[in-house]
Amino acid sequence: MTEIPPAPPAPDGPGPTGGVARSPLSDGDWHRMHPLTPLFRGGLVLVIVSGIIIANLRDRVIDVLFDGFFPGGFTGAEDPIDFVLGHDLVLVVLLGVLGVLLIVVGLFYLMWRFHTFRITGDDVEVRSGVLFRTHRRAPLDRVQGVNLTRPMIARLVGMAKLEVVGAGLDANVKLEYLSTTSAEAVRADILRLASGRQLAEATAKAERDRVSGRRAAGDLAATAALTVSSGLDGLVHGAEDPADEPESVVHIPPGRLIASQVLSGSSIALLAGIIAIVAGAVYGTPWVLFGIFPVVLGFGAYTIRTITRSLRYSIAPTRSGVRITFGLFTTVTEIIPPGRVHAVEVSQSIFWRPLGWWSVSVNRLSGRGAGDTGSDQFATVLPVGDRDDVARVLGLVLPHLGPEQWRAIFEDGVLGPRDDDPYVTTPRRARLFRPLSWKRNGFLLGDDTLFLRRGVIWRTLGVFPLARLQSVDVAQGPIDRRLAVANVRAHTIAGRVSGSLGIIDRDAALGLFESVAAGAVRAAAEDHSHRWDGDTFDASVDDPAPVLSASREHERGLGER
Structure with a gap:
């Protein structure tokens, strides 16, 4: 079995992550x-809002200002500029404007100073x-x-x-x-x-x-x-890209990114809803069509925003962790240090299956409030990619995985089940509750990783490092007890990756419970990634061929068989 080659260390030098910190x-x-901070933290919005108010309430603002200084001397019929020029009040107006500017600048200065x-x-x-x-x-x-x-x-x-x-x-x-x-x-x-x-x-x-x-x-x-x-x-x-840092290991063509949004489940559902409403309007009340436009407009804006956020996407290893950059207009560069990824999910919808595309999401602490919608964008580490892209990304966010575990991810996990499936799946007596996915609904426990496989129409594979696992529980309802099955849930921090797996043999679930409890304690004791050494961190799979060689040899073996 081919070993994953170690990545070359990031070079020392004047770059932001190389050598010693010098700031x-x-x-x-x-x-x-920065001295311009008050302007960008709210001053610019204040100026824009003030301009909108003055533009819409121009006459009222002029009346208030001029009546305060020249009561009875100014009428609304006069042009304010002609009034100022005709009464030699240019200097007075300029001094007033200067005073307002000084007050604003003074307030900005206080905000900046404190x-x-x-x-x-x-x-x-x-x-x-x-x-x-x-x-x-x-x-x-x-x-x-x-x-x-x-x-x-x-x-x-x-x-x-x-x-x-x-x-x-x-x-x-x-x-x-x-x-x-x-x-x-x-x-x-x-x-x-x-x-x-x-x-x-x-x-x-x-x-x-x-x-x-x-x-x-x-x-x-x-x-x-x-x-x-x-x-x-x-x-x-685009974003800053220091010359001494490695280039992105994944490159997403814009066409693929746009097509992935068009073929997403939400787009298909919206199209089906529009067709249903149009058909109902044709054979019923036409005014229902007017209710579609706000939905289409909002969804279109969401789609465009999603695409622009994913443009200029890059992911690369650095000394301090995995660097992810995305965004066309507003560029965001985040660095995820080692040991900060609590769970990873590889997912594929039925619409992406003919094209061989997947997406990769993670559970990680974002530090944001529960109502902050911006935290969702930090959960996606690969918006859309092929099999090689997935291998590169998983090699970065899960550097502890060995070559022997890649079959559990690709052949048996994402693409499975195959012959000699190692996953524990739904027993025959309970297939009624998983009529389509009973072959894929299962788990596999490695030495330091738990794999949860689910879904047929929407295939997902959850990867849970035991060192990051918070707890695991086993639950049964009355029907579950009758069928001797149970539901398992792996607990991590809240995020997009779900740790739920239902309708598993009861004895297998209890065995998993005990094994995970012991394995999590052992993995947590051996894990030191929360205090990493920047000179020795290595999370890079520049070439996915070595990573996938074992699984592809297995594929050739199946073909010969």
Whole structure:
């Protein structure tokens, strides 16, 4: 059986994850955000809303302003500009506008001055607010990942925001905004500290002195021009992609991405609903057609948003974990450190089956609130891909899997069942409750991994590392007891991947319960990925051929047979 070749280590150098961390912003002192932060955190919205109000209530606003300063001297019939020019009030108006601008700038300055952050050896802390102060802290030993987001407008001026993902509900700490260069360096520092390794103080101090000297002697105009130029370059060419980091191991053609959305279950269901409504309108009441348009419009917007989010998708290994980048207009780059993936699911709908496409999702702590719809996008690590793409992605997010376990995933798991199926499936006496999927409905327990296989129309395979498993339960109802079957549920953190498996032989379920309990304790004791070493982390399968060689040899054997 062919072994998975080790990936070459990421090179050292000036990149954001190579070598030692050198950011002067990670020295344990309080630092301020980018000076334009108040504008992008709400000031821009305030300006837009004010413009809309003034445009719609122009006459009322002018009456209020002019009557306050010139009672009885201004009538609504007059043009305000002619009134100002005719009464030599240009200087007064300009001073008034200047006063308003000074007040706004003063408020923005206070917001910026009181918005600070610091990175110590134990925490990432952010303080904000003028009248009502807030102080958020993310312990580094609980960091689940660091997301770097670059909204389209912020990219034009070379700005980005960091989101430190915590291990709890609404536990994320946001650093918004920083310059893109500073954000990349700070992200590398946070991941380095979260790995259990301390920053090189001497190198950081030397870098800090060098940056300070360069700031003092630098030309402000040249710096601003360079920042805008880098922002425009980032908007044209996509997310930051340091030269010393490996390229994406998966490339999704735009045509495949669009076709996958058209052939998704929600699209087919919407099309069937539209056909039913149109048929009902033709033979019933035509006004029902008007109820379709809001649904179609909303679904169309959702589809376009889903496609644009998945464009420029890339996934690659780094020293600090798996780097995933996606987004056409707003670019998001997240790094998932080792040991932060709690469950993985490979799924395939019946509409994708002729094309050989799959998608891969994970359960991981996102640190967001339950009502935050944006957390769903972080669950997908492969929107659509072929078999080789799935192999590459699984090699990154599940680096502990050995070559002997790939047959359990592909031949026996996603594509199965085959001859000599190792999965424990629904017994013959209970096939009535799984009339289509009884052959696929089953589980397989490895040395350190639990596999749950389900579905015929929508095939899914759940992979649960025992070191991340929270608990497992076995449940029976009255009919289950009569048939001597049981339902099993593997508990992980909440997410898209389901750990439920029903209608399994009772004795097999009880045996699984005991084996998982013992295996989870053993795997958790041997697992040290929560405090990883950035110089030794290795999660890369650049070439899926070695990974799939064993399973494909098995396929050839079946064909000869």
